[in-house]
Amino acid sequence: MPVKTVKTPQEWLEIRTEFEAGASGLSNKAFADKYGLVLGTLNSHRTKEGWAPKGSITPEQIDSEVSTIAADMGEAASQAAMEAELIRLREELAQLKPVEVEYPVDLETAARILATDLPTQVEDMLVSFNRDRAKNHLAPFTIDQMEAIEPGWAQKQRDRLLQEAVNQLTEYATSTGPSPRKIVMLDKSGNLKQIVCEPGINNYDPSKHDEYIRWHEARGFRRVTPQPCPRLDCWAMQKPEFDHHCTLLHQQLEVAFRGKVHTGVTTTASFATA
Incomplete structure (x- = not known):
C-alpha cells in the first residue's frame, strides 16, 4: 500500500504531465502506486482538472461531439423531410399538369x-x-x-x-344545329371524355371553366392538352384564327348561339347535336 504523501502544485503538474503523456503504459492503479498516491486521490485530481491521456477524449469533447452528431442527425432528418415533401409536391403538381394526348387528325x-x-x-x-x-x-x-x-x-x-x-x-364540322360547349378531360380509366358546358348548369361561360374543371379533378379526372374545338362532338383541332374553334363556321355558330343565350331565347331544352 502506498504511503500517503502531500504533493506540491509543482509535483502535481509533473504527475499530470506524465499521465497525459501516456504514463509509460501503466494502469491507473500502478501509476498511483508509482507516486505513492491512493487511486481515489489520483482519480479526484483527474476529474477536477480534466486530465486526459494523449489521444483520449475529454468529457467536454464527448459532450461537444454528441451535440454535433445530434445536430447533424437533426439536419439529416430535416433534409429527409424536405426531400420527402419535395417528392410529394412533384407528384401533386404532376397531377395538375395537363396530360398530353393525340387525336387521329390524319x-x-x-x-x-x-x-x-x-x-x-x-x-x-x-x-x-x-x-x-x-x-x-x-x-x-x-x-x-x-x-x-x-x-x-x-x-x-x-x-x-x-x-x-x-x-x-370532323363528322360534325358542317353541323349547324344548336350545341353546347365542351371541355375534354381524361377519366380514371384513361379515356377521353367530353365534359358538357351549358347555361343550365352555369358553366357555359369560359370564366367558369376553371371551377368546373377543379370539381371534376377532385373526382379523379385529369386535364388534357391540346383541347379540340369547344363545340360538342367536334374533335377537329382548334385554330387560333377562329377563336379556338376548328372552322369559321363553328366560330360564327358560337357567336350566334351565345347571343341567343344572353337574350334568353335559347334554353337547355334546345341543346342537342344536329
Missing part, C-alpha cells in the same frame, strides 16, 4: 395511336362476320381463310377503321 397519326388496337378490332369484325355465318349454319372463317378468299382483306379492314377514326373528328 391517317398517319391514327395508325400510330391505334397500332395496338387495330389487330383486335379486325378480329372483332371477323367474329361479327362469323356470327352471321353461324346463323346460316355455315362454318366460321379464320383471317388466313379470309385472306385466301380476298387477298389483302385484313389490311383493307385496318384502312377502313383508320379512315373512320379520322372522319369522326
Whole structure:
C-alpha cells in the first residue's frame, strides 16, 4: 500500500504531465502506486482538472461531439423531410399538369395511336362476320381463310377503321344545329371524355371553366392538352384564327348561339347535336 504523501502544485503538474503523456503504459492503479498516491486521490485530481491521456477524449469533447452528431442527425432528418415533401409536391403538381394526348387528325397519326388496337378490332369484325355465318349454319372463317378468299382483306379492314377514326373528328364540322360547349378531360380509366358546358348548369361561360374543371379533378379526372374545338362532338383541332374553334363556321355558330343565350331565347331544352 502506498504511503500517503502531500504533493506540491509543482509535483502535481509533473504527475499530470506524465499521465497525459501516456504514463509509460501503466494502469491507473500502478501509476498511483508509482507516486505513492491512493487511486481515489489520483482519480479526484483527474476529474477536477480534466486530465486526459494523449489521444483520449475529454468529457467536454464527448459532450461537444454528441451535440454535433445530434445536430447533424437533426439536419439529416430535416433534409429527409424536405426531400420527402419535395417528392410529394412533384407528384401533386404532376397531377395538375395537363396530360398530353393525340387525336387521329390524319391517317398517319391514327395508325400510330391505334397500332395496338387495330389487330383486335379486325378480329372483332371477323367474329361479327362469323356470327352471321353461324346463323346460316355455315362454318366460321379464320383471317388466313379470309385472306385466301380476298387477298389483302385484313389490311383493307385496318384502312377502313383508320379512315373512320379520322372522319369522326370532323363528322360534325358542317353541323349547324344548336350545341353546347365542351371541355375534354381524361377519366380514371384513361379515356377521353367530353365534359358538357351549358347555361343550365352555369358553366357555359369560359370564366367558369376553371371551377368546373377543379370539381371534376377532385373526382379523379385529369386535364388534357391540346383541347379540340369547344363545340360538342367536334374533335377537329382548334385554330387560333377562329377563336379556338376548328372552322369559321363553328366560330360564327358560337357567336350566334351565345347571343341567343344572353337574350334568353335559347334554353337547355334546345341543346342537342344536329
